[in-house]
Amino acid sequence: MEEWEILQAWKERVGQELDRVMAFWMEHSHDPEHGGFFTCLGRDGQVYDDLKYVWLQGRQVWMYCRLYRKVKRFRRPELLDSAKAGGDFLLRHARVTPPEKKCAFVLTRDGRPVKVQRTIFSECFYTMAMNELWRVTGDVRYQSEAVEMMEQLVHWVREDPSGLGQLRLPGAPSAEPMAVPMMLLCLVEQLGEADAELAARYAELGDWCAGRILQHVQRDGQAVLENVAEDGRELAGCLGRHQNPGHALEAGWFLLRHAIRKGDPDLRAHVIDKFMLLPFRSGWDPDHEGLFYFQDVDGLCPTQLEWAMKLWWPHSEAMIAFLMGYSESGDPALLRLFCQVAEYTFRQFRDPEYGEWFGYLNREGKVALTIKGGPFKGCFHVPRCLAMCEEMLDALLSRGDPADVPVRLGAE
Amino acid sequence: MEEWEILQAWKERVGQELDRVMAFWMEHSHDPEHGGFFTCLGRDGQVYDDLKYVWLQGRQVWMYCRLYRKVKRFRRPELLDSAKAGGDFLLRHARVTPPEKKCAFVLTRDGRPVKVQRTIFSECFYTMAMNELWRVTGDVRYQSEAVEMMEQLVHWVREDPSGLGQLRLPGAPSAEPMAVPMMLLCLVEQLGEADAELAARYAELGDWCAGRILQHVQRDGQAVLENVAEDGRELAGCLGRHQNPGHALEAGWFLLRHAIRKGDPDLRAHVIDKFMLLPFRSGWDPDHEGLFYFQDVDGLCPTQLEWAMKLWWPHSEAMIAFLMGYSESGDPALLRLFCQVAEYTFRQFRDPEYGEWFGYLNREGKVALTIKGGPFKGCFHVPRCLAMCEEMLDALLSRGDPADVPVRLGAE
Numbered sequence: 001m002e003e004w005e006i007l008q009a010w011k012e013r014v015g016q017e018l019d020r021v022m023a024f025w026m027e028h029s030h031d032p033e034h035g036g037f038f039t040c041l042g043r044d045g046q047v048y049d050d051l052k053y054v055w056l057q058g059r060q061v062w063m064y065c066r067l068y069r070k071v072k073r074f075r076r077p078e079l080l081d082s083a084k085a086g087g088d089f090l091l092r093h094a095r096v097t098p099p100e101k102k103c104a105f106v107l108t109r110d111g112r113p114v115k116v117q118r119t120i121f122s123e124c125f126y127t128m129a130m131n132e133l134w135r136v137t138g139d140v141r142y143q144s145e146a147v148e149m150m151e152q153l154v155h156w157v158r159e160d161p162s163g164l165g166q167l168r169l170p171g172a173p174s175a176e177p178m179a180v181p182m183m184l185l186c187l188v189e190q191l192g193e194a195d196a197e198l199a200a201r202y203a204e205l206g207d208w209c210a211g212r213i214l215q216h217v218q219r220d221g222q223a224v225l226e227n228v229a230e231d232g233r234e235l236a237g238c239l240g241r242h243q244n245p246g247h248a249l250e251a252g253w254f255l256l257r258h259a260i261r262k263g264d265p266d267l268r269a270h271v272i273d274k275f276m277l278l279p280f281r282s283g284w285d286p287d288h289e290g291l292f293y294f295q296d297v298d299g300l301c302p303t304q305l306e307w308a309m310k311l312w313w314p315h316s317e318a319m320i321a322f323l324m325g326y327s328e329s330g331d332p333a334l335l336r337l338f339c340q341v342a343e344y345t346f347r348q349f350r351d352p353e354y355g356e357w358f359g360y361l362n363r364e365g366k367v368a369l370t371i372k373g374g375p376f377k378g379c380f381h382v383p384r385c386l387a388m389c390e391e392m393l394d395a396l397l398s399r400g401d402p403a404d405v406p407v408r409l410g411a412e
Numbered sequence: 413m414e415e416w417e418i419l420q421a422w423k424e425r426v427g428q429e430l431d432r433v434m435a436f437w438m439e440h441s442h443d444p445e446h447g448g449f450f451t452c453l454g455r456d457g458q459v460y461d462d463l464k465y466v467w468l469q470g471r472q473v474w475m476y477c478r479l480y481r482k483v484k485r486f487r488r489p490e491l492l493d494s495a496k497a498g499g500d501f502l503l504r505h506a507r508v509t510p511p512e513k514k515c516a517f518v519l520t521r522d523g524r525p526v527k528v529q530r531t532i533f534s535e536c537f538y539t540m541a542m543n544e545l546w547r548v549t550g551d552v553r554y555q556s557e558a559v560e561m562m563e564q565l566v567h568w569v570r571e572d573p574s575g576l577g578q579l580r581l582p583g584a585p586s587a588e589p590m591a592v593p594m595m596l597l598c599l600v601e602q603l604g605e606a607d608a609e610l611a612a613r614y615a616e617l618g619d620w621c622a623g624r625i626l627q628h629v630q631r632d633g634q635a636v637l638e639n640v641a642e643d644g645r646e647l648a649g650c651l652g653r654h655q656n657p658g659h660a661l662e663a664g665w666f667l668l669r670h671a672i673r674k675g676d677p678d679l680r681a682h683v684i685d686k687f688m689l690l691p692f693r694s695g696w697d698p699d700h701e702g703l704f705y706f707q708d709v710d711g712l713c714p715t716q717l718e719w720a721m722k723l724w725w726p727h728s729e730a731m732i733a734f735l736m737g738y739s740e741s742g743d744p745a746l747l748r749l750f751c752q753v754a755e756y757t758f759r760q761f762r763d764p765e766y767g768e769w770f771g772y773l774n775r776e777g778k779v780a781l782t783i784k785g786g787p788f789k790g791c792f793h794v795p796r797c798l799a800m801c802e803e804m805l806d807a808l809l810s811r812g813d814p815a816d817v818p819v820r821l822g823a824e
Contacts, residue, residue: 040650040715048712049649096581104581112583169508169516171524237461238452300460303452303786305772306717360717362774374715 003335004397010342011393017350018386022067024355024372025060025379026078034110035085041373044354048371050109054094056378057107058125061086063379065132071387080136087133087142094126101152102163106375118166120156123149124183131190147198150187154205157184173235175227178216178251185209185254189261210258210267213251217274223297224248224279238303243295245283246314249321252276256324272325272334280318280337288364289344291315308363312377315345316385323392342389357382415747416809422754423805429762430798434479436767436784437472437791438490446522447497453785456766460783462521466506468790469519470537473498475791477544479799492548499545499554506538513564514575518787530578532568535561536595543602559610562599566617569596585647587639590628590663597621597666601673622670622679625663629686635709636660636691650715655707657695658726661733664688668736684737684746692730692749700776701756703727720775724789727757728797735804754801769794 028045029037031052039056040049064083067074093111094103103122104113127149134143156164157180188206192199215232218225226242227235234240252275259267283291290310294302301307322338325331348365349357351372359377360369371377440457441449443464451468452461476495479486505523506515515534516525539561546555568576569592600618604611627644630637638654639647646652664687671679695703702722706714713719734750737743760777761769763784771789772781783789 042712051649104583108583113581114583114585116579116581167528169525169528171516171520171526173526237463300454301782303461303781303783305721305781308780309717363780368720368775369715369717370713371715 003332006335006339007393007396010339011390011397013346014386014389014393017346018071018383018390019073020355021357021383021386022074022379025383026082029060029373029379030082030085031109034089036089036111037082037086037379039373039378040375041356041371043351043358043370043372045356045372051114051375052089052107052109052111053375053378054090054103054105054107054122055125055376056373056380057086057090057094058122058127058129059380060378061090061129062125062132063383065129065136067383067387069132069136070391083133084137087129090126090129091145094122100163101149102165116165118164120153120164120180121183123153124187127153127187128190135193146191150191150202153184153187158208173239174230175235175239176212176215176230178213178224178226178228178247181209181212182247182251182254185213185258189254189257206258206261210255213255214270216248216251219297221274222278223282224251224275225297238296241297241300242302243279243283243297244293244314245279245291245295246293246311246317248275248279248283249291249314250317252279253317253321253324256321256328260328268328272329272331276321276325276334276337280322283314285310285363290348290361290363290365291318291341306360309368310348310361310363310365312345312349312357312359313381315341315349316381319345319385320388323389327392327396415744418747418751419805419808422751423802423809425758426798426801426805429758430483430795430802431485432767433769433795433798434486434791437795438494441472441785441791442494442497443521446501448501448523449494449498449791451785451790452787453768453783455763455770455782455784457768457784463526463787464501464519464521464523465787465790466502466515466517466519466534467537467788468785468792469498469502469506470534470539470541471792472790473502473541474537474544475795477541477548479795481544481548482803483799495545496549499541502538502541503557506534512575513561514577528577530576532565532576532592533595535565536599539565539599540602547605558603562603562614565596565599570620585651586642587647587651588624588627588642590625590636590638590640590659593621593624594659594663594666597625597670601666601669618670618673622667625667626682628660628663631709633686634690635694636663636687637709650708653709653712654714655691655695655709656705656726657691657703657707658705658723658729660687660691660695661703661726662729664691665729665733665736668733668740672740680740684741684743688733688737688746688749692734695726697722697775702760702773702775702777703730703753718772721780722760722773722775722777724757724761724769724771725793727753727761728793731757731797732800735801739804739808 024045028041029039031038036052036057037060038047038050039053040047042048061083064079068079093107096102096104096113096116103126105115105117105122107113127146130142130146185206188202192202216224216228218234226244227239229235252271255271255275256268259271285292291314293309293311294304294307296302318341319338322334322341326334326338348361351358356372358367362368436457440453443450448464448469449472450459450462451465452459454460473495476491480491505519508514508516508525508528515538517527517529517534519525539558542554542558597618600614604614628636628640630646638656639651641647664683667683667687668680671683697704703726705721705723706716706719708714730753731750734746734753738746738750760773763770768784770779774780
């Protein structure tokens, strides 16, 4: 097939799949009584637990608003209403002891806190949700929530983490999980979109985040490690050797967007090499296909029981990464990788019977958990991937005459 | 085969296996520099991380002392010396901020705290280690450590848990994990052995623990649930429906020992029925053999990624439970279950090449993690199982004339 035909075929597949996936969440996840979303959904959408995980509440609000704002066929009042009900649920209940900003990790259906994590991630997804809600509603209350929480996040990460409640023990290494600068970089892009003032305010932060993420390239450029010391040295033991190929690929497209905003072709090439090609080379299972969940950089056996399982989100992040890499470089090898991952993903994770994707396969690709949503899987990675891929495929196809596409991309 | 022959054959197998397993830990796990034990050991015994997990330090000290004290061929100075070095490592380093009693979960090789858990389990294994060290050395310093920590544990569990640092959030259910009364019951037996004063002091506690464990039998006696409300009601959601068949079987033999001490034949029969036969019936994989790690009592899909994996310790606990049930009841069905589990376990978990057992198989029984030790697997469940089975088989075989054994047992 010609590249144009490939792009056209995938545009249709991802567009149709996005509609099916969103229909699943619209039908099964809304809580009409309290607002917010059920995310513990069985294969057929049945609610098997009514706990509300704050990460997933924030992500679903964000996803609904983003689709409402960017994809014409999703500009429907029921999406906006559900997003607002979810956002208002978060405003009422996410914080454990207002006015303090620390948010719960999980709430009861009616919003009472069940667990708190000593990390920044609930607050990050809260911020994404509020900023996107402001963009679609124009209600400044949401935006001031987003900006105030962002200030708190920056304070926790760069100045004083004590408000998170983490104990700093004498034997604990000062490790930086790659997720922390990744999430902040994601928020820098979120808040700075078409907002010159905030873009300027967070420009230095964006560079700092990118620099910190790049420190995770170790071993003379031959590996991305999930945890490094704050000064960029490799950490000892399992913690230091830990790899998460899907996470590296996600960091890849976060960094690629940063390189595009900065107009930095060297960074672009570095990111494609180190955060896309490298994690795929080491993370793709040569025996059964699919990306391993975890690896040990020295090839030792990881201690996580699920290390060899195939999870949905590393694959949706890989699809985004390779298609974005192709869009920006025109390198047909990246399009081939997109197709390889997307074919595997659509074949193994999609559930043609009930919609949405399975989340957890065993190493051989068999469904290990039949749930469609749970404590860590909600309405986020799948539709974000499908919507971003549809948008990128649209842009690639509209760049000009079919025959020109690869040439123009290659010459970019 | 006659029952006598079966018992004789298994006695030889478990005895030889115990020797091989202990040789593995003696050869690979000792830290001559700081005392204590490396437990992160690869398939061939190579140390892949030098962190020291306090649960596993305490358990290995206990195991060495117990074997030294009870099994003649292990009364060797190198076991005692290593146990003392491990115990002294714990005395020096386990507590995070002495004189407070809270212990770390994991320490650096030289004993600096890395992580603390807000639970009682590090302290429980610390207590087991200290009491057993006192029994083999006669050094009262160890015993006063054990008794003082026991008092602290009882205070945390029955009076005031605030010293554990757990946050009590408005939406958190007052759930009791079965592990808490199980561990305390285990300590009641440990401290009370041949010690009339402590046995009397903790007699009421033992009854309380047994009563709390029995509350986990739910659904009109048709299921053991891992978490229940403190007042014995079933909890809502995944937490309430959660089952762990291997843990129920372990509780089974803890309770059976309690019933023996109490001379309570009704409790004995109840325990064999509810904590041995029932968890096996629902927890044994009909397709691939082996005990599931986790289940949902309503047959829904658990949210834990590893739910269908086969772990070593539920199988070693099942071996103990069924052989003890057989020893106490004479019911040949329990001997058949022991043989069924033991055959599967020896076939799937043993590593004839390098010794010790693999810990983590996939649902189909294939080795998923090649490690022999890690953050949760040390020198404990396997040798405890083998030593207890050897002792029980010895006792069964010495009850009298071979031909009498089943009859005498059945008539007991």
